[in-house]
Amino acid sequence: MFENLSDKLDLVFKKLRGQGVMTEENVKDALREVRLVLLEADVNFKVVKDFVEKVRSRAVGTEVLQSLTPGQQVIKIVHDELVALMGGGEDNSLDLAAKPPVAIMMVGLQGAGKTTTCGKLARYLKSQRRRPLLVPADVYRPAAIEQLKTLGRQLSIEVVDARADQDPVDICRNALQYAERSGFDTVIFDTAGRHQIDDFLMDELVRIKGAVEPREILFVADAMTGQEAVNVASGFNDRLDITGVVLTKLDGDAKGGAALSIKAVTGRPVKFAGIGEKLDALEVFHADRLVSRILGMGDVLTLVEKAQSVFDAKDAERLQQKLKKSQFDLEDFKSQLQQIKKMGSIDSILGMIPGVGKMMKQLQGAQPSEKELKRIEAIIDSMTRAERANHSIINGSRRLRIAKGSGTSVQEVNQLLKRFTEAQRVMKQLQKLGPKGLMKGMGGLGKGMFPFS
Template structure:
């Protein structure tokens, strides 16, 4: 995500190393590089002009203290401007209205409205414990109704049936009556898309909007269309009172123009990012965190949140209690940890680790990926129950048997055992209470990370 822009901006900062202070002369080239990076990222020209003007105004003459190099001072200013243009803070959903709170999904055909509807439903069900129903008012594409029925069942949302012979307005009104009758918390209405904006489409969605009075009207748009995404969002907002934007297919957007342009052009916040095809691939949009990721500084808070939601909390608690009681960390425990990692999107988690963007993609892929984790699990599966509990028993002859049983060579078996021993040493810290202190510190850090990041920038 934002790879091209990120690489260009990080390179720009390196050119300022060794300078005593930021001056008009030494930032002239840096500003030119930033301008070119933003234009190549397909950021709208008015946005580029605003960012460059603000950076120049704040950077010239800025003193560089002993703790910040000119490069760090410059990147701090750039970070602040990127954050400002994207909207400062996350703008959450306004769901405090009398239930059912209605969310109306709008957008062009192919933008990802239906999958975004399911992703949003899943997020509200799992993270906010809401009772959610979804309905399709897209009578022009019967496959859309079937698709929503399928994904709704996958995420545990209540699916309200509709058919192609109904009028979209009737569907929306019937769905709202159903949601009230069932005392549901949220109703998400997936409306029809078109290949382009037209009067008929706008009239239809305006009628639905008036009838159901949504608390949120979200425009779903493909990030890969660049600044066209911002222009399309503005056209929709001119005809319909949007409350926010969901930017989809962001994982395929190496430029980032849409994310940096939409707020400035429409005046409406990006509320969520679609970061993949899975139903859990929807992420709240935090301008400051995205700015940090663009500048290669990582995104610690989002990383913590992702891990919290992807790790089995019950299993984690049981393992913590086991370690605190002085029991040994075994290959059974290690296998369980590996299997949980298999269910995670490792690549997306690694994107959020500070400094990870500077490591070549090929190296990252070799070091940690689902295939490699699967091979480690296969090695443990080839062991006997006794070996998993007492790995000290695994000598030369047993390694040969395990390698043959897993279809993996002996050197890789040795590497896995070595990694396990390192993990076992770390887990042994529970006995001395060090791990408990580390966990407490991590919890405290979650609230302090923004401040720390500001000092480091």
């Protein structure tokens, strides 16, 4: 989503880095460009005005003008103010400390991804060792109740039985009583939406709020709608006093203005961000991490958290022992690819590594695509167990059979085997070099892992 914004800010920052001496005129020119970049990204006009003024007041002070690296100091100020703009440093955690069951109302317009977000949030809470209950309170949208039940089955999370002819307020009130009797500690209410705010919808939501007394009222905002999402959030906040925002579709190709504006306009924190369609594609929102991604500084903390949630400690230990004994085989390789895929798209993973995002743009096509990873898996799946354990036994006739079975060519099978052999060689070298040689050998390892790039 923020690729265009990142590129344009990077151009502004390149000019700043080249400034040996910083004057008020230099700062003024740079901020004029920053202002235009933010407006083009669909950031709210008042938000941009306040933001630029805050940066200007700091940037013309002694911390910049008397600094040895004035350009870098201005960039740091822009970073800090962007973090502050998006609520960095504030507590954006869910309020779950009340006596259970804790009620969470999900509100928003139709099409924002509210029902799917209910499922994602329930999955997140389950991973935090809570026992959530899902409540379908949207009786107006066709199949909304069934959609939530389907999500519940996929997640092994109970969904309250409801019918389209019931009063949504009664559904919610009865569900809360059922949760209390049945030992659920969190209840997520999927309320109705509209294509636009109207009095009937708001009156119903106000009545549900009065019936269940939610600790959290989360507004689900489609980041693809730009400034309209900010305006709608303000409307919901005026009537319901929302406690936070969930931004969906942050993996889309919109300009990103809503994500930068919504906290400043509503005064309510962004608590979660939807970064994909899968049910595990919901992240706790960290303003500083998102700003670092926007400014091309990477996001190592999120990368580490993703890895910790995906990789099993016992498997990692087993793999380490196999590497020490030079027993890393194609079965292990396939397992590692599957683990990496669970972390998200290759582009998103590489984008979290500082400096790699810009490198990816310079070397377009050099990084492996999702299609290539599937092709590698298909080739390995077409091998026998013995062939995966010892690829040296794969002769010409076996290669032809593997190619036909995987829907690839013999040449592609040959490429995989050749690169895998190179990868094994690099791994042996890394074992001999120890930690100091790790970074030096990463280039060869990466080349060996992805044979079609």
